Amino acid sequence: MADERLIVALDYHRMEDVKHLVGLLGDSVAYYKVGMELFYSVGGEVVRWLRAQGKHVFLDLKLHDIPNTVAGGLCSLMHLGADILNVHASGGYTMMHTAAQKLHAEAKAAGMPCPKLIAITVLTSMGQDDWQKLGQAAPIADTVVRFARLAQQAGLDGVVASPREAEMIRKACGADFLIVTPGVRPAGSSLDDQNRVATPAAALQNGATHLVIGRPIRAAADPRQAALTILKEMETVK
Numbered sequence: 001m002a003d004e005r006l007i008v009a010l011d012y013h014r015m016e017d018v019k020h021l022v023g024l025l026g027d028s029v030a031y032y033k034v035g036m037e038l039f040y041s042v043g044g045e046v047v048r049w050l051r052a053q054g055k056h057v058f059l060d061l062k063l064h065d066i067p068n069t070v071a072g073g074l075c076s077l078m079h080l081g082a083d084i085l086n087v088h089a090s091g092g093y094t095m096m097h098t099a100a101q102k103l104h105a106e107a108k109a110a111g112m113p114c115p116k117l118i119a120i121t122v123l124t125s126m127g128q129d130d131w132q133k134l135g136q137a138a139p140i141a142d143t144v145v146r147f148a149r150l151a152q153q154a155g156l157d158g159v160v161a162s163p164r165e166a167e168m169i170r171k172a173c174g175a176d177f178l179i180v181t182p183g184v185r186p187a188g189s190s191l192d193d194q195n196r197v198a199t200p201a202a203a204l205q206n207g208a209t210h211l212v213i214g215r216p217i218r219a220a221a222d223p224r225q226a227a228l229t230i231l232k233e234m235e236t237v238k
């Protein structure tokens with residue numbers, strides 16, 4: 001069975017590209033991430049199609065609005081069958097708490113498994129300069145941990161974080177908290193536009209529960225071989 005800790009990012013806008021990559025990767029990959037680019041262009045069809053192939057789906061739409069609107073949006077997405085949904089922690093405790101409560105209630109009423117709900121703490125693209133321009137005085141790392149704790153108190157299941165932040169979040173939030181990390185690069189591969197990266201094994205050692213990997217697999221000459229090499233490295237950390 002495929003290692004469900006690997007989530008491959010489907011950063012496409014056409015279903016035919018999705019079908020081609022999922023076909024190439026076959027049973028080596030069980031989990032896919034659908035983001036804004038793909039969802040805004042093809043809609044719920046991609047989630048339903050992936051579920052029909054027996055795949056798990058992290059629907060990465062990063063909701064951020066008033067509590068009632070976010071909760072309603074998540075309930076709509078839940079019916080598509082996604083396994084992980086997410087919101088911005090900067091929407092606040094009440095937004096996260098309301099979202100988690102309503103999502104659980106909706107899943108129960110529908111007799112469906114409740115998707116995991118995770119939070120974005122601070123976007124990893126945020127630099128110190130942009131951060132200060134927002135009027136923030138505390139170091140970004142302090143805010144990341146504060147937001148992760150707040151998400152946990154609000155009843156969320158985990159966070160999205162850079163592999164370098166995973167260790168401090170694991171310490172702050174304990175063993176059962178999901179930590180989903182993008183910015184993962186096998187040793188020797190291109191960084192693309194990622195800056196603060198870690199290898200698959202290092203990200204897992206730092207406490208990540210899931211790795212989101214896109215271009216190192218998608219853009220490889222042989223995507224299946226690239227995935228298998230990454231999976232082999234992941235096997236060294238259980």
Ligand code: C5P
Pocket residue numbers: 009011035123124125160182183184192194212213214215216
């Ligand atoms: O191609 P690559 O492995 O860099 O893809 C990483 C995926 O994770 C992309 O879909 C990207 O949008 C997403 N992501 C990220 N950094 C974040 C949050 C999401 O790279 N902080």
